[in-house]
Amino acid sequence: MTIQLGILLALLCALAANLGFFYKHRGCNEVPTVDVRHPLRTAANLWRSKWFALGMLLGLVGWVLHVGAIALAPLSTVQVVLSGGVVLIAVMADRIFGFAVERRQWWGLGLTGVGLAALAFTMPGGHGADGFSLQAMVAFQGGLIGLGALLLLGPRAGAKREHHGIMLAAATGILFGVCNIAVKALTELVGFDGIGALLSPWLLVAVCASATAFYASARSLQDGGAVEVIAITGTAANISCIAGGIIVFGDPMPGDAVGIAVSALAFLMVIVASALTPAPIRSTAAAASGQGRAVAATA
Template identity: 60%
Template sequence: MTIYLGILLALICAFTTNLAFLYKHRGACAAPAVHVSHPLRSAAGLFRSRWFAIGMGVALLAWILHVAALAVAPMSVVQTVLAGGVVMLAVMAERIFGFSVGPRQWIGLGCTALGLVLLGLTLPAVHDAQSQFSLPGMIAFEAGLVAVGGLLVMGKRIGAPDHHHGVMLAAAAGLLFGVSDVALKALTGIAADDGLLALLATPWTAVAVAASIAAFYASAKALQEGEAVPVIAFTGTAANIAGISGGIIVFGDPLPGDALGIAAQALAFVLVVVAAALTPAPVRAARPGAAVA
């Protein structure tokens, strides 16, 4: 039963996360440019933008829901449900923020719906949140994500085209959010076993905080340099792929025991990832001055 609670929390989290990103995009575009060399000044400029501040408030609610979902359900399940949020992004962008969403995005909606149904039908019979992990595996996985994220941040300096910099920063931000999410999942297990005070003694608290701060700046810069829907979709997709992989590789989230169940659950993961790939591609930017409902 707790797994289904985790899925419900993840669905609400997906909605609030994408709403927060759309508000933050509106605010980031009106704020001064983000400069890594002036982090405090950049952060102050962002928070002086009313829409960005509202977006961060909504994002805080989404973070609380995410932590709650991770505490009661396996990470791969939570992140797969969150991956379906990219379809919510398409609907919200069209209905509320004035973007145009094409047929490919609605195909993505169908893929996500089918994937979530398959996921619900093939959930393994686990009775805990799967928070135990191997320390060497955790270190290797987190270090790998940080390395790839760093390369994406440096993409412009190592020869990547300028017009790809926004989505590269978005992917880097997503991977860094993934680093934080994996660390948070570990922290939920540590807190459950040893109490909240144990969080002060573990290095994974520092990892979660540092990765979140780095992701904050990378995401804000990406929102300023790229179009809203592709940037948000790349951020969410990268974070969710990192989370799904982390759940299986680091925390040993189980798969069904029979061949049919394994095939159906694998198809569920593939359908959600395909939906994420389909949804953002041809979305066009909203007209300047489009009103928010």
């Protein structure tokens, strides 16, 4: 019953988080361009937007539901359930917010949903071992932070500038993964050490990753389209956490050849879907609009 409650909380989290992202997208495109060189002014501009504030409130609700879910169920199981929420993105975009969802994006989101559903069916039930491996935690989190930093550099690392929004979305998802894995570690430590576990360095890791993701997410929502940015952010976070659940917390893996093959195919489907989900490079008119926003920001 405990795991089932965790799964229910994860479903509600997916709904709140995706809805919040769409409101944040609307708010981010009403304010000057995000500039991390001026973090306080940028944060103030974002919070002055009622749509961004509403999106953040829904995101907070989703985060609380997520913490409750990972405290009750294995991290990998929770993230697989959350991943199923990716199919809600196209429906919300098309039916609620009026975005034009292209056919390739429907295919991309559909493939993502099928791939992650396949992972859900092949993942054995139950928890892994109590606690977690400190060595695995440090190595895995360090790897994620390094990958996220590389994606944050974007054009400075040689990537095309028109892909910056997508790269920021992937970096945001990875940083959310870092935060969620750190929070899961804190829930494990609280079970052993009580409230004193909050003095753990993993709290600092969670806070720093979350703060960095805040700015990266806002800029990605300005530089990229809503559907692809939200989908890639969620997928990157989910894959990071599924892998973290298995590697760090010992969540069970399929034990037979068929299960392993299906899991491998499911991951491949998600990778292919990630390539399909982004829309073609923005039109000249959209690019001009983005340049106009940048000029307004410097005025």
